[in-house]
Amino acid sequence: MDADLRELFRLMVVTRRLDEEATALQRQGVLPAYAPVRGQEAAQIGSAAALALDRDFAFPTYRELGAAVAMGVDPVAYLAMHLNIWHGGLYDANASRLAPPNAVVGGPVLHAVGWAMGAKLDGTGGAALTYFGDGASSQGDIHEAMNFAGVYRLPVVFFCQNNGWAISLPTGDQVAGGSVAARAAGYGFEGLQVDGNDVTAVFEATKQALERARSGEGPALIEAMTYRLGPHSTSDDPSRYRSAEEERARAEQDPIALAKNSLTTEEITSAEQHAAAVVATTTEGLRALQPPPGDELFSFVYREPTAALLAQHRAWKESQDA
């Protein structure tokens, strides 16, 4: 697939409007908390849209609404995590090719490496795409993952969204050596920086890296330079660590505004109408979601519950019935 800016734009607008709605729902007390993706739409849509969903697999952390949207995951099932319904959301990881969200920011990058080894052993021709941020780049697991992938020449694309801030710590105080991308050289594979606000550039870079990975040319590291326009989460107050001037200056690089420059008014209007419809359906779906039955406390811990769990389940049930 070649970059289709109209389609990428539509996905970005859906993500932006869903993101705004999720933030609004948090303010209304529907969502207990939310981690906005505002500003990172191009990085997420451009990369995830390059996946081949019949072969590849993506590994998110916790701020990957845009990737989920681009992969066709039901937004209600994804946002169920933020509604505190279930930690991993309600979507089927295998069917959607998107692993459950992970709040341990370095951890899933190693899962991508293992999955890529499994795919290579099976000769599926699939590649793993794994998301992490500038903050997570400090984690030891990221080093171990890249070293393993380099040693085994695995089909994995490490996709760093460098959004400038790890909660309150700016990239300059987080990343030694100039960039995350530069580290790839130490692992023997290509690392490149891409304008993370240019959705077409992100798409092309990711597509090429995934194609090389699938054809056996090994891993790659992409550092998408973007900006978290919103707070780290709805509990965060960015004014305590960054200036309004900085935020205004970076807002001029808003990926959606940049993409609009290359689109017609009709295309933009059509995308907004589509997004409004998705938001309406999603909001309705989220408001209709019921908490899981309490019995599900005990489900899924093991394939079959242990005797101790069965006893605890029975005791819980009796306490409910009393």
Add this chain to the structure above:
Amino acid sequence: MPELSLQQALNTALRHACEDDDRVLIFGEDVGTLGGVFRVTDGLQDKFGEHRVFDTPLAESAIMGMSVGLAMAGWRPVPEIQFDGFSYPAIDQIVNQVARMHYRSRGALGMPITLRLPSFGGIRAPEHHGESLESLFAHVPGLKVVSPSGAAEGYHLLRQAIADPDPVIFMEPKSRYWQREDFDPAQPVEALPVGRSRVVRPGKHATLIAWGAMVSRCQQVAELAAEDGVELEVLDLRWLKPIDADGLAESVSRTRRAVVVHEAPLTAGLGGEVSALISERCFGDLRAPVQRVAGFDVPYPSGALEDEYLPNVDRVLTAVQTALEYRRG
């Protein structure tokens, strides 16, 4: 019947597991070319190839994180972490990922991972090579924990762990690797379900409860006690999670006295859990409080002091005597 050591029995179990299921993968530090520092994987790479049995770089977190991804891709990983104390760098992956992925994904992503972990003390090894981490792992929802006491148990429990759909921490008692016993892996034996204990010596005056290398120590104690006419039952707990509460109750309700023996430090050790289960189920039958003989609440010591640390025959006998002589005030 051939004599096999625990090391040979585990090697045979891995070989049979690879033969029976072509999704089984064996990997870890030095497990390929070298065959493992304890030679448990000796010859397996030659037999099954570098894609089934392979060496990893020296990074425990990656070994376990990679296991999660391999399981997601439909493989059945059997990683090794070379020594107990080196599982700490992988704790995040074990606790936050391996143990929870099935739950997090609402059952979509099975984690049939068996972590082989050479464990416990008794071989005069350096620091971080003699740890007993069973209560730590048993505390984590989503994990199963098992430790064999000898060669036959080692073979069958490892086959069972690898076949299990859930993640299993398989704690191999290093001090038993070279102990031989009559055992023929080709002969069928009574297969106990996951979570079942085994009475390895029947008795009527008290039950000694142990796992791993402490089972043979308790059997020694029972031999000595028998010379004085004291008949001790020895219960090999085998599974430390799920733990066999029914088996414990069945034995102790008959013998009415229990002594639990483990290498791990006393405080918050698994002996506390065993003691609680017995008290809950056998309170009316008990003639004495459950006695615990354990390692001390100190870091695992150097080899020079190892024998002072580990429960020995005298300490267990003393605890048995305390239980037998106990009178309600």
